[in-house]
Amino acid sequence: MARRESPEINAGSMADIAFLLLIFFLVTTTMDVDSGIARKLPPYDEQKAPPPPVKKQNILQVLVNANDEILVNEDYMELRDLRQKAMDFVDNNYKGDCDYCQGSRDKTMSENPEKHVISLQNDRGTSYEMYIAVQNELTAAYRELRNRESRLRFGRNYDLLSDEDAKEIAKLYPLNISEAEPLKL
Amino acid sequence: MSKFKKKTGGKGPGISTASLPDIVFMLLFFFMVTTVMREVELKLENKKPRATEVKKLEKRSLVSYIYIGPPKQMYQAQFGREPRVQLNDQFARLDDIQQFAIAEKEEKSESERPLMQFSIKADRGVKMGIVSDVKLELRKANALKINYSTEKGTPRPLE
Numbered sequence: 001m002a003r004r005e006s007p008e009i010n011a012g013s014m015a016d017i018a019f020l021l022l023i024f025f026l027v028t029t030t031m032d033v034d035s036g037i038a039r040k041l042p043p044y045d046e047q048k049a050p051p052p053p054v055k056k057q058n059i060l061q062v063l064v065n066a067n068d069e070i071l072v073n074e075d076y077m078e079l080r081d082l083r084q085k086a087m088d089f090v091d092n093n094y095k096g097d098c099d100y101c102q103g104s105r106d107k108t109m110s111e112n113p114e115k116h117v118i119s120l121q122n123d124r125g126t127s128y129e130m131y132i133a134v135q136n137e138l139t140a141a142y143r144e145l146r147n148r149e150s151r152l153r154f155g156r157n158y159d160l161l162s163d164e165d166a167k168e169i170a171k172l173y174p175l176n177i178s179e180a181e182p183l184k185l
Numbered sequence: 186m187s188k189f190k191k192k193t194g195g196k197g198p199g200i201s202t203a204s205l206p207d208i209v210f211m212l213l214f215f216f217m218v219t220t221v222m223r224e225v226e227l228k229l230e231n232k233k234p235r236a237t238e239v240k241k242l243e244k245r246s247l248v249s250y251i252y253i254g255p256p257k258q259m260y261q262a263q264f265g266r267e268p269r270v271q272l273n274d275q276f277a278r279l280d281d282i283q284q285f286a287i288a289e290k291e292e293k294s295e296s297e298r299p300l301m302q303f304s305i306k307a308d309r310g311v312k313m314g315i316v317s318d319v320k321l322e323l324r325k326a327n328a329l330k331i332n333y334s335t336e337k338g339t340p341r342p343l344e
Contacts, residue, residue, distance in 0.1 A: 011206070014206045015202070015205045015206040015209055018206055018209040018210050018213055019209055021213050021217075022209055022212055022213040022216065025213065025216035025217055025220050026216055028220060029216055029219060029220040029221070034241070034242040034245070034248070034304065034334060035239040035240060035241045035242060035334075035335065035337065036236070036239055036240065036242065036304060036305075036332040036333045036334040036335045037236055037238060037239060037240070037332065037333045037335060038240045038302075038330070038331070038332045039331055039332070039333065040329055040330060040331075041320060041323060041324050041328075041329040041330075041331060042324065042329075043324065043327065043329065044321075044324035044325045044327070068342065079340075079342050079343055080343060122313050122317075123313065124312065124313055124314035124317065125312050125313070125314065126312065126313040127309075127310070127311075127312060127313070128234060128307050128308070128309055128310070128311045128312065128313060128316055129234045129309040129310075129340070129341055129342060130342050131313050131316070132234040132235075132236055132309075132333055132335060132340065133234070133236070133340035133341070133342045133343060135236075135333070136236040136237060136238050136335075136340050137340075139238035140237065140238050143238060181317070181321075182313060182314070182317045
């Protein structure tokens, strides 16, 4: 009996088909990971309860006006100086009960990192780019303080710490940025 | 007598391409798995500002996006040039944001809700007015974890 051999399917074009699909996915894929500055908003309060009293020296008031100019505690300031100013302010330790602070204990700045508040207020006409830049500088100030402390304690940067250690460091320099409603002009 | 006889003359064997499809398939699967299709069609300009202190957004499924920016050229006749808000696939009014935030919350399971984030993707050219309005609406809807979407890099005003 004659045995018929079944014809083999030519797989030579499989590579071409796969290439076609590959190129499609190569083109459509976007590798960018979404990233940004994370913030927490305060809960909405209809009655607008008055804010808890804070000593004036514990507040660093940052105003950004419609011309993207920065006013820190009523003094004009360049954006590039803001980071250092915020660091000095948070780390000031006027009261002297913060044993890890290295501030200058100036009597016009915060009592200790726990009590400080950075109050950020912008205008409706402030550009978004400037606002992000200011937020960025303030965040950077906290990051530098936390990094310094975590290098002293754990020998590593803050973002390389385990969750538990990171929490401990974050507690030492809590991020207290309070945002007021923008001015309406 | 030697076992290792030198082949003299003749062409070497051709390189087999039989494994080429396998390699290509491997690459294909990699890209198929990693690819993320754009879910919404952007109807407005959206160039991110730059910042250095960025955090990665983890868990894409728990992130909702709010786009802010001036409408693209083709929509300007209809919607004007002033910055607008886009939710999902269409332009929205500020009043819609609360509804949107609540609807997004409803979609997620109870346990995941505290981890939800709202990513504000605003064009770098917009003013803070509209961004503040959006933030106020989010606060009213009790959607408090937000993220200002940025690119990595030195902020432009610092340059």
